[in-house]
Amino acid sequence: MRDTRRRLALFSFYDRTGIESHLEEQAAQGWLLEKMSAFGWRYRRIEPRRVHFAVTYFPKASAFDPYPGEDQVTFQEFCEHTGWKLAASNAQIQIFYNEQEDPTLIETDPLMEIEQIHDSAKGSFLASYALLAFVGLLQLALFSYRIAIDPIGMLTSNLNLLGGLCWVLMLVLCAMEMGGYYRWRRKALAVAELSGSFVETTSHKNLQLVILFVVLIAFAFAVMSSGGNGVGAIALAAVVVVLALTGLIVGFSELLKKARVSAGVNRAATIAVTVVASFGLAGIIVIAIVDSMGSLLSDNEPVETYEFRGMTLEIHHDEIPLTLEDLIDTDYDGYSYELWSESSSLLASRIEADQRPRMDALEQPDLAYSVITVKAPFMQSLFRDWALDDFAHNYGRPDPEDSMWEKHVAVDPAPWGANEAYQLHLGGEAQMRFLLCYERNVVEVGFPFDWELTEAQMATIGDKLGGYEA
Amino acid sequence: MPREKFRTLTEQMFYVLLCLNEECYGMDILDRVPAMTQGRVSVGSGTLYNLLEQFLDAEMIRETKVEGRRRSYILTDKGREMLDREYLRIQAQMQDYRMILGKGDSK
Numbered sequence: 254m255r256d257t258r259r260r261l262a263l264f265s266f267y268d269r270t271g272i273e274s275h276l277e278e279q280a281a282q283g284w285l286l287e288k289m290s291a292f293g294w295r296y297r298r299i300e301p302r303r304v305h306f307a308v309t310y311f312p313k314a315s316a317f318d319p320y321p322g323e324d325q326v327t328f329q330e331f332c333e334h335t336g337w338k339l340a341a342s343n344a345q346i347q348i349f350y351n352e353q354e355d356p357t358l359i360e361t362d363p364l365m366e367i368e369q370i371h372d373s374a375k376g377s378f379l380a381s382y383a384l385l386a387f388v389g390l391l392q393l394a395l396f397s398y399r400i401a402i403d404p405i406g407m408l409t410s411n412l413n414l415l416g417g418l419c420w421v422l423m424l425v426l427c428a429m430e431m432g433g434y435y436r437w438r439r440k441a442l443a444v445a446e447l448s449g450s451f452v453e454t455t456s457h458k459n460l461q462l463v464i465l466f467v468v469l470i471a472f473a474f475a476v477m478s479s480g481g482n483g484v485g486a487i488a489l490a491a492v493v494v495v496l497a498l499t500g501l502i503v504g505f506s507e508l509l510k511k512a513r514v515s516a517g518v519n520r521a522a523t524i525a526v527t528v529v530a531s532f533g534l535a536g537i538i539v540i541a542i543v544d545s546m547g548s549l550l551s552d553n554e555p556v557e558t559y560e561f562r563g564m565t566l567e568i569h570h571d572e573i574p575l576t577l578e579d580l581i582d583t584d585y586d587g588y589s590y591e592l593w594s595e596s597s598s599l600l601a602s603r604i605e606a607d608q609r610p611r612m613d614a615l616e617q618p619d620l621a622y623s624v625i626t627v628k629a630p631f632m633q634s635l636f637r638d639w640a641l642d643d644f645a646h647n648y649g650r651p652d653p654e655d656s657m658w659e660k661h662v663a664v665d666p667a668p669w670g671a672n673e674a675y676q677l678h679l680g681g682e683a684q685m686r687f688l689l690c691y692e693r694n695v696v697e698v699g700f701p702f703d704w705e706l707t708e709a710q711m712a713t714i715g716d717k718l719g720g721y722e723a
Numbered sequence: 724m725p726r727e728k729f730r731t732l733t734e735q736m737f738y739v740l741l742c743l744n745e746e747c748y749g750m751d752i753l754d755r756v757p758a759m760t761q762g763r764v765s766v767g768s769g770t771l772y773n774l775l776e777q778f779l780d781a782e783m784i785r786e787t788k789v790e791g792r793r794r795s796y797i798l799t800d801k802g803r804e805m806l807d808r809e810y811l812r813i814q815a816q817m818q819d820y821r822m823i824l825g826k827g828d829s830k
Contacts, residue, residue: 309769323792326792327772328768328772330750331749331753331771332768334750334753335753337768357766360767360769361767361770362767366769369769369773
């Protein structure tokens, strides 16, 4: 039987009554708290018995103190005088226990105790959650901006949606914790003034557990549905590295404490290491993504490579839903068939594919298309509108008379078997690029500029791509 | 509205100041107050620690001796004045009580 055990503690910073009840229950089951840290609370085995616990808040203490200051030791000696022994402490929180039957409480003035809690919370819990909320708002603003400029790219990726979800949940947690604290404080002050009693505190353990569960499930789902390419693996690796980094930074700070480095130096050094390591980590992740771009963009390895004007180019034979051979007779056998982008989310999925000749045979026709399959029916028209915006866009070109002005012009959708069809016009001239809207799919397809499509070819394209599940 | 600090004294504040009418070690107040009040009033160790700090900041008490972490204190004139004021307030309350409930109380 083990003599110690470690448990995560999901109590709110100010939840002194909740923590005391929990520790008393643990003692009755034979476990006494002996250490509190960022890695959880450690308990040691004792004879099960009734033990009173008291959680106190010492504002002058810091998480970076190498050892308790003189004032803190004096406080502890005062408590010891009435039978309260120190079980564990972490930053401003000190937890005492007393085995007497009916001990005098450590805090007997509720108003004073509420102010001690507030003075301790200001420099730690409240500051941390305020910073987290600020970062969360910034990230959500960035997420919203990215959705505004590239809605299709953002919403066809479960990992992107997961990112947005995480920031929303973080803001919910910050609001619950900070809002809960201030609500409790307001009530506690009023009751203490009126009746001299201490209002019980609460935690949001269930909310924290739900959030943790939702994030884990969503993350697992996003990684598994990332299409088997390197994106999911990189996301998983990034999470593992962040967790390891967090552990290293906390460990670094603990090491400085053991070496008796002053709190000020410890704080500065830990912040510096955190900043450097975070930027370093971000750099590593970016390099990893760029390095694996080839495998990210294509599920399959190239079947061959060739040299052209000093460049090494690839030939792929990926399975793609529409090929030139479906539309024309061709003897050319040097084509590369590449499914170069594939992404999926709960809302929609998208593929981008092309068929290109070798660079030394550019007289051969080529083909490029994308298919978006909208899974959420209520978003069908939204995705269509976004696709139309991307199809004909005029960033930096305010003048419709501009020779490069793009416009989408409605054409007869019937030959395509589509609900709607649009052709791109550039400077007033029709181009061989079309946007086709089906029941669930939005298809963009482009052909060589000198092609004239027949109705049979349009029908084939509609058959192959109109109902294709991206 | 929160009470203005030390405008009135709580029972614990009152007895802590009373103990410091004579020089006394801070920690000894934890035993003196219950003894003085036959166990009716107790001051928590944490509350006492904070009260001593606040009384020092408000110059109601001053340190007389420091022996390592053991410190002793005594009331200042300002502290004595606040204690007297509180005594007069309690007296006034007692008189009001007797006036309303004392007369015509046949028990």
